[in-house]
Amino acid sequence: MHRENLNQLYGNLHDKTSIEILKGNYFIDELIDSPNDQRFGLTLLIRPSEKIKIEIENFLNKSKEIEPEEYYYPKSDMHITVLSIISCHSDFNISKISVNQYSDIISKSFNEVENFEIEFKGITLSNSGVLIKGFPTNDSLNNLRDNLRSNFKKEDLENSIDSRYSISTAHITTIRFRKKLKNPKNFLIFLEQYKNYNFGTLKVENIELVSNDWYLREKNVKKLNQFII
Structure with a gap:
């Protein structure tokens, strides 16, 4: 997706969600603190640099002063899917799949994928939380995703690619709503300061294949392979 289209998508999402939040229409995730959540899955992801994580952490620390009861991603869990x-589900078991087979398909999908960077500039909203907007510098991420979709379709391996939605952005989820917002108006005013904030640019050098829980918590993430670009 081209930058202008991506920016428009992020902007529309922000404007639409802001209105809904003021009406009290947003998703409160009641499973975040549940010890019985057994949803696990398989994800290909990118980790932001330490410098970008620190910028995000500074933003989150200020957010906590306004809405302390929400779920804030620690630096260890920040990622770009x-x-x-x-997709995470309660019946997933890593021992029942061949990691090597998945790795082979993923490796093949990097053919003709050029190096790329992701610029993280500004925030947007979803009905479940706050996202950092990511803008890839070329079409490599889209091409990689398309290659993966095409290659997995040819194979008889368990996958649920695009079953929830077809991903086209490069965002980082940073806040999830786990309680009703205490002061949604003040929170939105605060977020406005970060609408175009420059969190930094990441040169993507490697991509990880992991097994994970729904929130990519460090304690539940197992790194299975790494692919160098």
């Missing part, structure tokens, strides 16, 4: 290969 390239593709959810197997």
Whole structure:
């Protein structure tokens, strides 16, 4: 997706969600603190640099002063989803799949994918939280995703690619709503300061294949492979 289209998508999402938040129409995730959440899956992801994580953490620390009860991603869990290969579900078991087979398909999908960077500039909203807007510098991420979709379609391996939605952005989820916002108006006014804030640019050098829980918590993430670009 070209930058102008991506920016428009992020902008529309922000404007639409802001209105809904003021009406009290947003998703409160009641499973975040549940010890019985057994949803696991398989994800291809990119990790932001330490410098970008620190910028995001500074933003989150200020957010906490206004809405302390929401779920804030720690630096260890921050990520950009390239593709959810197997969406998290309670029956997933890593021992029942061949990691090597998945790795082979993923490796093949990097053919003719050029190096790229992601510029993280500004925030947007979804009905479940706050996202950092990511803008890839070329079409490589889209091309990689398309290659993955095409290559997995040819194979008889469990996957649920695009089953929830077809991913086209390069965002980082940073806040999830786990309680009703105490002062949504003040929170939105605060977020406005970061609408175009420059969190930094990442040169993507490697992509990880991991097994993970729904929130990519460090304690539940197992790194299975790494692909160098």
